[in-house]
Each structure stands twice: as structure tokens, then as C-alpha cells.
Amino acid sequence: MYQDHQGNFACGPFHVAAPLALPPLRVGLLGLGTVGGGTYRVLQRNGNVIAARTGRRIAITMVAVRNRTRAASVVGDDVALVDDPFLIVNHPDIDVVVEVIGGTTLARDLVLRAIANGKHVVTANKALLAEHGAEIFAAAHVQGVVVAYEGAVAVSIPIIKALREGLTANRIEWVVGIINGTTNFILTQMRSHGLGFKAALEEAQRLGYAEADPTFDVEGVDAAHKLTLLASNAFGVPVQFDKVHTEGITALELDDMGLAERLGYRVKLLGIAKRTDHGMELRVHPTLIPDDHLLAQVHGSMNAVLVKSDAAGVTMYYGAGAGSEQTASAVIADLVDVARVAGTRHGDRVPYLAFQPHAVQALPVVPMVDGVTAYYLRMDATDPQLAVPQLRDCLAAANVHVERLEVFATADDTGVSSLVVLTHLARESDIRRVMANLARLPTRVGGVHAIRVESLV
């Protein structure tokens, strides 16, 4: 009767306990919210199957919470509940601290204290690592402890493991991802229900896909945090969140999504980290991608990360971009890794940012104005016959080449037409020149709209 590790049959822990050579890994959990609660729940439910894989139990022995009464109804009697999270990071009987309280102030203090006390750390806190990663990883290196953060990047998708280990033979050329579930959900709502941004956001909030204050998500900050970590793992550069060019989706118009679709494209909020001859591009912005591309089929709150590397070619990783147990899946995978390497030489472990600490070195980041991408441009006009030659002149004057130019009648029957251009690859500075010149055209109606285009090949 060894089916117990399948979870199909009721059984006590003794079925797997007998052959386990090592004592349980003692985990202190900071926070019992969405991710913390999910982590506790999954470890309870799948404890046997996890131990059967790991050869060791993962035991949450202490939990720091704000409300001990409510927490007591969630966790069992074998868990010590404390109000003060510092009791956990300072406790001698804790091997690893799981930080899932969020934020970058208290969380930073706790993580640094845990490290100073020689404890391994697992966190799903992207903001903390994107902003304080350099300090945290340096401290951890000195102490010889693990800081693992799979849950901080693409929730359920083991993308950090894929980048750091699965693709370790490769020179990685670029990483492109849909790495924010909230904005992808909003974009999907806009497209499938013809909602404007505001209405789609409200729907996302109503359904629990967006927070009451959605700023970090819709302005692209959350995606930029994650992109920072992806770029570091892909290219062996320090975390440098302040270098990411970040545009959100708040200004995106439904008309542009519709016109893009008529040209064979979809609009997605992408995080893009790309190595070029002039340095590294790090940018988050709405992007037109071909509608027959796999990434264009990633709907709702799902995430996906596409990686181009020199030996493996293109690989893609897809999964839930939000969720309690979805994030817990990554947090526990990190705990199992910690259980395995806790007894090993620090130098034998997978480095924090894929590369050995001495080999992590900054690459220049290409200023946006020097970046080169294709562009979707839209200008509305009452008299296309007059406006199209003017538009062409503006593009030619800035040396921006036209791949395609289409004129669409607008749906509202105002006699206004939309002039839409897909450009060849062009320098951002040249595009800005085009936009400035178009803004001066007397035939123009309304604003000039520009969205970058990526072919993803």
C-alpha cells in the first residue's frame, strides 16, 4: 500500500516517515494572507506526496500573523502563532523563512535579519527583490544562505528554474513575457466585450482580478519588477529596476485594439528584455504582436514567458498569472530546493541571479530614445486624400519607412477616417519626430497614437 504518496488513500505520515533520513525542514511563515494561506493549505494537503518526492518533510512550525484568533482557525495546533515576525526570523529552531507579507520596508528588515541569522529565505515579493535585490543577495552570499523567489516572477510558472537551470547552456538573446495577470485580464475583457479601459478595469475589480488601487498593475510597475528579475537571470546583470522603461495600459484605446486586429495583430502588455549590440533593452509597454503567435493566444489572467536563446531556440512557459495556490506551488518548490541544498556547499548551489556572484556585471541599458522597434501609428483625419500624402511626407522626413498604410472609415459615421501605418524598424527618436510633425498637421483630428510592434521571431 504505497499509493499514499498519490494522496488517494488516507494514511498517516509514518508511511513516508520511515525511510526519511533527515529531520523536517522547519519553516517560519511571515504572513497568512493569500499566498501564505495557500502555502499552508497545499503543504497540508500534499505533505505526503511532497515528502515522497523530497525525502524530507517540509513543516511550517511558526506563523506570524496580525490576527491570531482568525489564524488559529486556519492552522493546526502544531503551529506556533506569533504577532511579532521578528520572533520568527530570530528563532533558533527555524531553518527557512517564507516572506509573504509584501511591501519593501518591514519585509526588507525581516529578510535581512533572517539572512543575518543564517536562515534561508523564500519570498514571492517581486517589489522587494527588484528594488533591494542587490543588497539582499550580497548579504545572503556572505552568510551562505539561499534566497529563492520563483513565486515572485510568473506565479505558477517555473520560469526562474527554466532560465537559471533548464537553459543554462544557452546565450539568451531575449525574454518577452505577459507577466501581469491583471492587465492581461483587462486587455482580454476590452477585446472580447468591446469595453473601454475604465469599464474593463471595473469589471476586473468586481471579479477580484484587480485591486482597489490598481496602479502598480495597470501602470506596468508590477511587470517591470518581474522583468527586472527575468533580465538579471537571463543576462547575469544586477537587478536594476530603475532602468526599466515602463508604460502601462491606462491610455490604450479600444479603437487602436480594433484597428490592430484588422491588421492581423493583438495588443498585449509585454515585458521585454533584449540584448542588442549596443546594450540591453529593458521595457514594459503595450505591444502589437502577430495574432497567430502563441503569445497572442494567452488570454485572461494567464501569463506566458517566451525565451529566445542560441542553442534551444524559442521556448515558451505558460501558466496562471495569479492565485493563492498557484503562487504557493512556486513557494513550496523553492522550499523543496532549499531542503535539498541545505546541507551542500554554497558554491554548488544555483546562484541567485543565474550567474556566479563574481560574474554578475552590469550591461549598459539602451536609452529608450535610441531604441529600435517597428511602430503602429494612427492619426484620424476628415480628408484622407489630403492627409495621406502629408502623413507620408512626415514619415519620409524622419527617415521612417512604411511597411503598410491603411485607411479605415471610423465606425461612428462622423466622416472621419483613421490612417494607420505599420512602420519598418525605426529609431524611437525618429518616431518621436514623426509624432511631433503629425501633431502639427491641420488635417489631423484628435491625437496621434503610437504603439510599438514586436514580431517575436
Place this chain on the structure above:
Amino acid sequence: MYQDHQGNFACGPFHVAAPLALPPLRVGLLGLGTVGGGTYRVLQRNGNVIAARTGRRIAITMVAVRNRTRAASVVGDDVALVDDPFLIVNHPDIDVVVEVIGGTTLARDLVLRAIANGKHVVTANKALLAEHGAEIFAAAHVQGVVVAYEGAVAVSIPIIKALREGLTANRIEWVVGIINGTTNFILTQMRSHGLGFKAALEEAQRLGYAEADPTFDVEGVDAAHKLTLLASNAFGVPVQFDKVHTEGITALELDDMGLAERLGYRVKLLGIAKRTDHGMELRVHPTLIPDDHLLAQVHGSMNAVLVKSDAAGVTMYYGAGAGSEQTASAVIADLVDVARVAGTRHGDRVPYLAFQPHAVQALPVVPMVDGVTAYYLRMDATDPQLAVPQLRDCLAAANVHVERLEVFATADDTGVSSLVVLTHLARESDIRRVMANLARLPTRVGGVHAIRVESLV
């Protein structure tokens, strides 16, 4: 000037050599064909970046080849070329043996000898492990050595790592994959160019996507080998290739692909490992999947594996399903893992089949006749008004429920119509009864066609 690990700047190995604490991992390569040659090439090209990640060099020091003269033009002077592969598996200065000669006889002897000599083994040989995995893993366990095989399953996609480590917190419900590049290429050719199977196969052979003897690929054997390994890693069961129900694509008709498409489906050759209340389903067969599913967008020789698990939900892994450097990417990732764990306790390593050896236990495999799936059924008839009620009677008599029934005129203007049924979930034995009864119908023209349907949710 530490950009050297980016490969952008010419530099000697001393840039990374200085901080490397460990001597190089000494690799003996058995075979210098497609995968072996690619492995050597990628290690040469990306040696610096790999060492910067690993903290240790991976050095191919010996290669066994049939033609030493030709091999000498490929590898450098620092590599010892030998005719006899046993010289490598017996050599005291080899830490790890990479087996990429293929086959299941000599390869088995070499791998077992290497293990007996205490060497770690990396292989991309799916047939070897699917057929002799139990013996090989048992021997390796006794010797305390690693047997790694990422390249054996989905080429460039780190799916074994995802299953064994990334999803280790999960109870896995099913694994479904397009895991044979040749057949997916053929199916893509059939669909996009309207070719019959034979013509598409010839095209695949001409372009190098199919071998001169394509039997293993087109009959589904290769996919069954890979499915065997996926199932073991998902469910903690021993490798049991002989239990996989295997159907290839040789009997697949273009007409059925076209009709499926009109119903909103695509036909893919899938490997399916699913846990049910009655045991495990293990099957490889052509399958209708919804055309808006991500897996339906996997074209040409690309592979993808979809995993459903209880905490992470659905995740998908996509990448090249063939290729020299694509496979080398996985082989080298395994070598880096070996480099990291070579000095650790055997019990701290990731187990061969995801679960600790004592926890690997067979689950009953559901006999195909007891399996339950939805079905696409097609029968041609000259008089649909007569045939449709007969068809409905046959289905009802076997207790098979109709989800959808459509009548299509055939393209060739013979007056023959195609009656197509999508069934609800039905027992395989009931479907076989329906087929037998349909075959007796006098209104029927030609054979009765049946393809399983999976919703993949």
C-alpha cells in the same frame, strides 16, 4: 571587462578560471552524431557563459567515434578520440558519461558499465530509458550516481525539470503533450497544404524532419517512449513502456482532418498520461482538440507539454521538438546539474523519477477497453436521410450519447455525404460496439472512422 560571460568579447578562459574553486567536470562523450556534435559545439561556443553560471568548467575530454579522422576535424586537440566506447566508461579520469549513440543494446551495456564504475550518466536516449529504465535507475541508486535525461523527452523543453522540481508541490492530474516533432510536422503539412499522409511524409523526409525509416515516429513509438518517462515523473510510477496504448498517424485521412476543422477542432498526435479513479491511462493516439486551445497552435516540428496539477493549475511548456543544438541544450543542462550535485549526498539529489526510489510504486493501468473519452465518428453514406436515423439507433443501442451530429456533402461531388458525430464521454467498449454495428449498415459507404476527442480542461 567582465562582459566575457556574455560571449560578446573575445577573451581567454582565465577571466572565469580565477574564481572557480573546483576542477573541470570531465566528460566522456559516446557518439559525435547530431546530438553529440551539437553538445560539443555548444560547449565550445558557450563555455565561458556556462562556467560563469556553474562556477565550474564542463570539459569534454574524451569522445568515442566510429570515424576518428572525420571527428578530428570537429573536435580540438585537447580531446582524446577513441574507437572503443568502453575505454571511456572504464576510464578513471572521466566523471560523467554522455550517451548519445542511441539504440538499446550497446547503449545499455555502456550505461550500466559506466554506472558500475561509479560514473554519472547523461543520456538523450528515450528508448533506452523507457525500456530499461528500471534496471538502469536501480543500478544507479546502488552506486549513488546520477542518471539525467532531460534531452530524452521533449528536446529543448526543460519539462523533466518542470515536473520533478518546478511542480513538486503538486498532485499532478494529467500530462498531455505533442512530443514527436516528425508527426507534428507531417500533420501541419497535411493541414496547411492539403497533402495526404504519404505525400506529407515524403515532404518531411525530403526536408530532414523524418528519417528514411520513419516507423518509430509515425507509428507513435517515439511518443510512447517519451510518455513513459513523463508519466513516471508525474505519478511516481516505474517506467512501463509496454503498458502504453500506441496508435500512430499512418491511417489518418485528410478528409477527417478537414471535417474536424469544420467542427472547430484540430487533429494532433498526443501522448496522454492521466490519473483516474480506476488507475492510470497511458495512451498515444491522434486526437481532436479545440482549435482555440493553445496546444492546437503548436505547428511544424515544435513540441509542447501541458500539465494539469492541483495547486498550479494548467501550465504549458513549448519548444523545439528536434534539432542538434536544441537537444544539446538539455544535455548540457543535465551536465551542469551533475557538476553541482557531484559532491552532495545521493539522498539530497532530485530522484530519478521525481519520487524517492522507495516511493516509486506501480499504479494499475486502465485497459483501453475500459477507457472513457469523447469520440469523433464519421461514416459516409449516399442517403443521409436514411442513414442518420440508423446511425442514431446504433449510438443509442450502445448507450453512446450524441453531443453533435452534422452531415457534410463530400467535396468530390459523388453524391456521398459524410455523417459526423461528436459523442459525449463514452466507454471505449461501447464505441467499439457502435463501430461494429455501423460497419453492418447497408447505407454505409467505405469505412467507419473514429478519432478520440480531448477537451484539455
